[in-house]
Amino acid sequence: MIEEDVILETRNITKKFPGVIAVNGVNFKVYKGKVNALVGENGAGKSTLMKILAGVYTDFEGNLMLNGKEVRFKNTRDAQEKGIAMIYQELNLLPNLSVMENIFIGREFLDKFQMVDYKKMYEESVKILQKLDLDINPKRIVSELSVGQQQMVEVAKALSLNARVIIMDEPTSAISEHEIETLFKVINSLKKQGVAIVYISHKLDEVFEISDMITVMRDGKVVGSGPKEDFDYNKIVRMMVGRNIKDFFVKSQAEISEEFFKVENICLKSKDDPNKYIVNNVSFTLRKGEILGIFGLMGAGRSELLEAIFGVHPKLSSGRVFLEGKELEINSPEDAIKAGIGFVPEDRKQAGLILSMAVSQNITLTNLKNVEKLIFISEKKENDLVEYYINRLNIKTPSPQQIVENLSGGNQQKVVIAKWLAVKPKVLFMDEPTRGIDVNAKSEIYKLISELAKNGLGIIMVSSELPEILAMSDRIIVLSEGRKTGEFKVSEANEEILLKAAIPRSMKIRETNNTIKTS
Numbered sequence: 001m002i003e004e005d006v007i008l009e010t011r012n013i014t015k016k017f018p019g020v021i022a023v024n025g026v027n028f029k030v031y032k033g034k035v036n037a038l039v040g041e042n043g044a045g046k047s048t049l050m051k052i053l054a055g056v057y058t059d060f061e062g063n064l065m066l067n068g069k070e071v072r073f074k075n076t077r078d079a080q081e082k083g084i085a086m087i088y089q090e091l092n093l094l095p096n097l098s099v100m101e102n103i104f105i106g107r108e109f110l111d112k113f114q115m116v117d118y119k120k121m122y123e124e125s126v127k128i129l130q131k132l133d134l135d136i137n138p139k140r141i142v143s144e145l146s147v148g149q150q151q152m153v154e155v156a157k158a159l160s161l162n163a164r165v166i167i168m169d170e171p172t173s174a175i176s177e178h179e180i181e182t183l184f185k186v187i188n189s190l191k192k193q194g195v196a197i198v199y200i201s202h203k204l205d206e207v208f209e210i211s212d213m214i215t216v217m218r219d220g221k222v223v224g225s226g227p228k229e230d231f232d233y234n235k236i237v238r239m240m241v242g243r244n245i246k247d248f249f250v251k252s253q254a255e256i257s258e259e260f261f262k263v264e265n266i267c268l269k270s271k272d273d274p275n276k277y278i279v280n281n282v283s284f285t286l287r288k289g290e291i292l293g294i295f296g297l298m299g300a301g302r303s304e305l306l307e308a309i310f311g312v313h314p315k316l317s318s319g320r321v322f323l324e325g326k327e328l329e330i331n332s333p334e335d336a337i338k339a340g341i342g343f344v345p346e347d348r349k350q351a352g353l354i355l356s357m358a359v360s361q362n363i364t365l366t367n368l369k370n371v372e373k374l375i376f377i378s379e380k381k382e383n384d385l386v387e388y389y390i391n392r393l394n395i396k397t398p399s400p401q402q403i404v405e406n407l408s409g410g411n412q413q414k415v416v417i418a419k420w421l422a423v424k425p426k427v428l429f430m431d432e433p434t435r436g437i438d439v440n441a442k443s444e445i446y447k448l449i450s451e452l453a454k455n456g457l458g459i460i461m462v463s464s465e466l467p468e469i470l471a472m473s474d475r476i477i478v479l480s481e482g483r484k485t486g487e488f489k490v491s492e493a494n495e496e497i498l499l500k501a502a503i504p505r506s507m508k509i510r511e512t513n514n515t516i517k518t519s
Helices: 046-054 076-081 099-103 118-131 147-160 178-191 203-211 235-243 300-311 333-339 348-350 359-363 377-390 408-419 439-454 466-472 495-502 505-518
Strands: 006-017 020-031 036-041 063-068 069-071 084-087 163-167 198-202 213-218 223-226 259-270 275-289 291-293 317-323 326-328 341-344 426-432 456-461 475-480 484-491
Touching: 006 046, 006 147, 006 178, 020 213, 036 203, 046 084, 069 456, 076 084, 099 118, 099 147, 099 408, 118 147, 147 178, 147 198, 163 475, 178 198, 178 203, 178 326, 198 235, 203 275, 213 235, 223 235, 235 359, 235 377, 259 300, 275 300, 275 484, 291 300, 291 466, 300 317, 300 341, 300 426, 300 456, 326 333, 333 341, 341 408, 348 408, 348 475, 359 377, 359 408, 377 408, 408 426, 408 439, 456 466, 466 475, 466 495, 475 495, 484 495
Parallel strands: 036 198, 036 213, 084 163, 163 198, 291 456, 291 475, 341 426, 426 456
Antiparallel strands: 006 020, 006 063, 063 069, 213 223, 259 275, 259 317, 317 326, 475 484
8 A cells, every 4th residue: 555645644642541541552544545444342442543533532642644744633623624524323413403404513604694594505415415315305304314314414414524534433333225335335436536434343244345444453452454355354353352253153052942932913004104014914933942033134124023022013013922822912012021021122222221320220120120129129139130130241330330321332232131131031032132232242142142042031133144143043034025035944044045035026026127138
């Protein structure tokens, strides 16, 4: 790689917090017109380093070079004015403002009377959104958008800055397959314009697809850096956690006994269109000690299927649910919990945790009756319960009173799981249980899932990661457009078979037509 192409560089950067060296003597180069991937576990120092580049942290040791000259940003605005923009994993939008107001906030266009020129803001927003293939009215309020659409508005905001360096922190964690495809097209277009992209992701398949350069961090230091061709999946994993990929998927053989959970003809209507079904006549069974994997592409109805069974949408859903031979009447999540069903949701921050509350409060949230004494919470009962699950799940927290928002993603996920294990469920739904956590934390979650199954718990696991589904499941069902399109023993399945079953019929028809046209 030509040194003249280095647009941004850190030289021996060190950033200390009380009692912690978050970044330790890091040398990192960002090349213009390239995607510079940065990978590492949670806590490796990636985000801290990026916040130094983006002007969030201004107090650090070492040198920051921009186009060969040393710089010290006063703040994020200063960094933006010098051409550096950052898209944060935690969305940084104002929900009550419109899309165009968020895109140009602090940089609004003014007319000759020094009033905000909304017409020009609208026109410029339309141009940027068209580049992203995003069909959203710029006047629409951000809170009305899906999480995926909000993520794309963050991208639009960065594009509006005409930045020379764009830092993307887990940009695909909450967007659809189509939006990911569009984002990658935008990234490739930006590369051609000479823009440098710093791309942080836990999804190594994405890293290999989109990156040109890869840098690996561990414990605040760079442990490897170079062109993508110098790396493979296993090498990156070894650098990140110090062990091989074969040690990741921890699954011991559980004794799978009798069928004890069954659902028949589960349907879920769309709240926007009562004639449309998001889940359409899905039936399956589950045995004790079995891990049933549910796979499908984005929009296949995977999460919605679990929600329908769990009583989240009682007025829109129908079907029958049986547990241990008895038909259940589930009209609310409370009914499902009482019946012995737990649900680890896809979005732990929005649906799984109360971030401003302590670890102990989150763990006991679903189990208050068991920690009560008369009408009050028994401190001893609560402490005993919480300490048990902190130890059992190896939750790394300074104390049970630590605010859960301050934990790493992997430890937050363990708190969510602990919360549901505390109700002693017979069946546990786990929707994307390893989303947004690092590879080491994933391995710990896999080990836990395996142990739970070995102890006789029936587990239904939704995952969009094929290696995860194939490694952890005993049996797999596939959904497409709300319907069950395949069921396989794991010994019969591979990635090709599962993807073939997951492709929507409309897509299959297009593929067939294209084949006919080109043959």
